[in-house]
Structure formats: C-alpha cells, structure tokens
Amino acid sequence: MNVVTEWPERLGSVLFGDVPLETPAFIYDEAGILRLLGKGAEIRESSGCRLLFAVKSFCFRDALELMAPHLDGFAVSSLFEAKLARSVLRDRGTLHFTTAGLRPQDAADSGVLCDYFAFNSVNQLRSHRDVLHPAVQVGLRVNPELSFIGDARYDPCRPASRLGEPLSTVAQILDEGDSVSGLLLHTNCDATDFGQLETTVNKIRRGLGPRLEDGRLRWINLGGGYLFEDEYGDDALDMTPLYRTIDFLQRGCSLETIIEPGAALIRTACYLVSTVLEIQTRSGGKTAILDTTVNHMPEAFEYQYEPDVLGHRDDADWACTLAGCTCLAGDVFGEYSFDHPLAVGDRVMFLNMGAYTLVKAHTFNGVNLPTIYALTSGGELLMKRRYTYDDFAARWGA
Numbered sequence: 001m002n003v004v005t006e007w008p009e010r011l012g013s014v015l016f017g018d019v020p021l022e023t024p025a026f027i028y029d030e031a032g033i034l035r036l037l038g039k040g041a042e043i044r045e046s047s048g049c050r051l052l053f054a055v056k057s058f059c060f061r062d063a064l065e066l067m068a069p070h071l072d073g074f075a076v077s078s079l080f081e082a083k084l085a086r087s088v089l090r091d092r093g094t095l096h097f098t099t100a101g102l103r104p105q106d107a108a109d110s111g112v113l114c115d116y117f118a119f120n121s122v123n124q125l126r127s128h129r130d131v132l133h134p135a136v137q138v139g140l141r142v143n144p145e146l147s148f149i150g151d152a153r154y155d156p157c158r159p160a161s162r163l164g165e166p167l168s169t170v171a172q173i174l175d176e177g178d179s180v181s182g183l184l185l186h187t188n189c190d191a192t193d194f195g196q197l198e199t200t201v202n203k204i205r206r207g208l209g210p211r212l213e214d215g216r217l218r219w220i221n222l223g224g225g226y227l228f229e230d231e232y233g234d235d236a237l238d239m240t241p242l243y244r245t246i247d248f249l250q251r252g253c254s255l256e257t258i259i260e261p262g263a264a265l266i267r268t269a270c271y272l273v274s275t276v277l278e279i280q281t282r283s284g285g286k287t288a289i290l291d292t293t294v295n296h297m298p299e300a301f302e303y304q305y306e307p308d309v310l311g312h313r314d315d316a317d318w319a320c321t322l323a324g325c326t327c328l329a330g331d332v333f334g335e336y337s338f339d340h341p342l343a344v345g346d347r348v349m350f351l352n353m354g355a356y357t358l359v360k361a362h363t364f365n366g367v368n369l370p371t372i373y374a375l376t377s378g379g380e381l382l383m384k385r386r387y388t389y390d391d392f393a394a395r396w397g398a
C-alpha cells in the first residue's frame with residue numbers, strides 16, 4: 001500500500017471546505033487526466049506512435065469527451081463500448097475493437113462503427129470477417145506466450161490462455177493470405193519495465209520472421225498493460241526500450257504502431273470519497289464502517305488488495321479496519337493507520353480509483369452507486385451523475 005500523507009492540494013477544498021458533496025462520491029479530476037494525457041502525448045510525439053485510450057478501464061462520457069482531442073481514438077471491447085466511444089469521437093479519430101467472445105449480431109453492428117477490428121482467434125476471424133464494413137482494417141490478436149506476471153489471473157499469456165493465437169498459427173494465417181492487415185498484442189498488467197515489451201516484440205519478430213516486415217502487414221497494436229509513471233509518479237521510468245521497440249516497428253518494418261493504455265491514462269486521476277457511518281470497538285480492534293463498499297471497486301475484494309487511502313501511514317498511532325456497509329463479511333478494505341482518530345461524519349478518501357473501479361461497480365444490497373463529480377481544471381466541483389432509486393428499480397424490472 002502506498003504511504004500517503006499529503007492531501008492533494010486540489011482536493012483540500014473538497015474535503016475540508018464548504019463544498020457540499022454527496023458521498024459516496026466518485027471524483028474525476030480533469031487536471032489529473034490532462035496531466036496523464038500529457039505523458040501519453042510525450043510518447044506519441046517522441047515516437048510517432050498512435051495513442052488510443054482503452055475505455056474498458058473507465059468510460060464516463062464527459063471524461064471521454066475531455067480526453068478525445070488528446071488521442072488518436074479509442075479501443076473498445078464490446079458493441080456498447082463501441083457505440084459510446086463512437087458517439088464521443090464522432091469523426092475525430094479511429095475506433096479499435098477486440099473481444100474474446102463475439103456474438104454474430106454484435107460483430108455486424110460493431111463492424112460499421114469501428115475502423116480496426118482485431119479478431120481474437122482464427123475461428124472468430126473466419127466466422128465474422130465478412131460482416132465488417134469493407135473499409136475496416138482486419139487484424140488478429142497474437143499471443144506470444146511470454147509471461148511476466150506472477151498472478152495468472154492478470155496474465156493474458158497464462159498457460160493455455162484464450163487471448164489471442166500463438167505465433168505459429170498467426171504465421172500460418174499470414175501465409176494463407178487471409179486478408180489480415182494487422183496484429184494486436186496485449187500481454188502485461190501494470191508493468192513499468194518497457195524492457196518486457198521489447199523482449200515480447202523480439203519474440204514475435206523471431207516467431208514471424210520476414211512476415212513482420214515484408215509488407216503484408218500494415219499495422220501493429222501493442223495493447224495496454226504498461227504504466228507511464230511508477231506508483232510515486234516520479235518520472236523515473238526508462239522509456240528507451242519502448243522508443244526502440246516502436247522505432248523498430250515503424251521504421252524497420254514500416255508498420256503503423258499503436259498503443260492503447262487504459263490504467264496509465266486514468267488511474268491516478270480519480271478518487272472515491274466516503275463518509276464514516278460508525279466506529280465499532282470490539283476486542284479485536286476498531287472498525288470504521290463507511291458509506292461505500294468493496295462493490296464500488298470489486299477488484300479490491302476479488303483480488304484481495306488494499307486500496308490506497310489518503311492520510312494512511314504505516315506507523316501512525318490510530319489503527320482501524322476500514323469496512324464497507326453491505327452484509328458481506330468480507331466487505332473489508334483493509335487495516336489502516338491514521339495520525340488522528342476517525343470519527344462519525346469524517347470523510348475517507350480512496351486514491352488511484354480511476355481504472356477498473358467505476359466500470360465494475362454494482363449495487364449489491366441495494367447500496368447505491370457513487371455519485372459522480374468532475375473536479376474541473378478551474379477547481380470547481382460539478383455533479384455529473386447521481387443515481388436514484390428509479391435507476392435501481394428500472395434495472396430490476398420495476
């Protein structure tokens with residue numbers, strides 16, 4: 001867990017000022033998003049690659065509107081994401097589609113919205129290629145079978161992975177002249193070592209031989225899975241292997257090179273603010289019950305990680321368990337320590353909430369979804385979306 005002792009300056013007024021805030025509140029910080037997009041722009045300008053945002057990580061529409069002018073397009077993984085992303089992009093950029101499971105009607109409907117369509121398997125390619133708009137660039141996802149991740153649940157290259165075809169199959173498809181003009185790979189998760197990407201591309205190079213550079217391919221999408229700064233945001237990452245890799249693909253192989261990060265462009269720019277409802281003291285220690293739940297960030301529970309909380313210090317005096325408000329015994333965020341005791345009514349702020357939180361949130365126990373706010377670049381807090389009983393009831397058929 002990160003040690004976080006400083007309140008982000010921009011949020012001071014939100015937490016301590018007179019600004020009314022309905023909690024649980026999900027805040028996306030426009031200046032934070034623009035800062036991360038600036039890092040993406042640096043990569044794009046220094047290397048000449050194309051930069052997409054993978055909307056599966058976060059798809060709040062107004063935020064996508066903010067992002068679109070700084071991107072070459074969006075990467076999507078379903079018909080719904082494709083529709084949403086296209087409605088934001090209009091004709092300002094390209095839409096790139098890939099999914100592990102494709103229903104025939106979704107292929108047909110997405111095939112007229114997207115510009116690039118990377119099929120996940122040869123079966124997918126053969127079943128659905130013909131329903132795409134003829135102008136769509138057809139690609140195939142390659143799985144280089146090279147793992148860098150300890151936890152198989154996050155590893156697209158885990159043994160017998162369903163995500164992409166092995167190199168030998170891709171080579172065969174290219175030799176059969178199956179109208180594939182590009183490749184997509186996505187092989188890592190939250191990585192900060194671009195040497196791993198270079199090693200992966202070198203393996204693809206060895207596996208495909210001349211097919212990578214003899215003109216039959218026009219583009220390659222390197223996916224996401226890499227961050228542009230480490231957890232302290234200190235710009236210490238060595239970007240050289242990334243630039244070398246893109247240079248090899250673009251200049252050495254004449255391939256249009258694309259990257260489609262998700263987390264790197266959004267994670268640190270969002271916060272979840274909750275209110276302490278009750279402090280319980282039991283023989284085992286204190287528990288602060290919050291008006292949020294792990295179901296507002298289900299990965300915290302599914303993958304058993306403790307989210308970063310503002311004000312926590314490992315060696316601070318006042319320790320407690322932060323817990324959610326549902327009936328699930330395991331609705332627990334973790335053990336935290338603060339310099340001052342928490343009290344009923346205090347606000348507790350979770351950091352780094354941008355990626356794979358809101359998109360996965362649900363309403364178990366009828367606990368409402370967080371209200372969504374934008375912290376504008378001008379420092380104003382704007383309520384963007386409040387979910388009501390009617391939203392809940394409509395979902396359940398009322």
Ligand SMILES: Cc1ncc(COP(=O)(O)O)c(C=O)c1O
Nearest residue numbers: 054186223224225226261262263
């Ligand atoms: C094909 C593809 N592209 C991009 C991404 C975005 O990954 P990340 O958010 O780790 O950058 C994912 C995430 O699962 C993915 O599956």
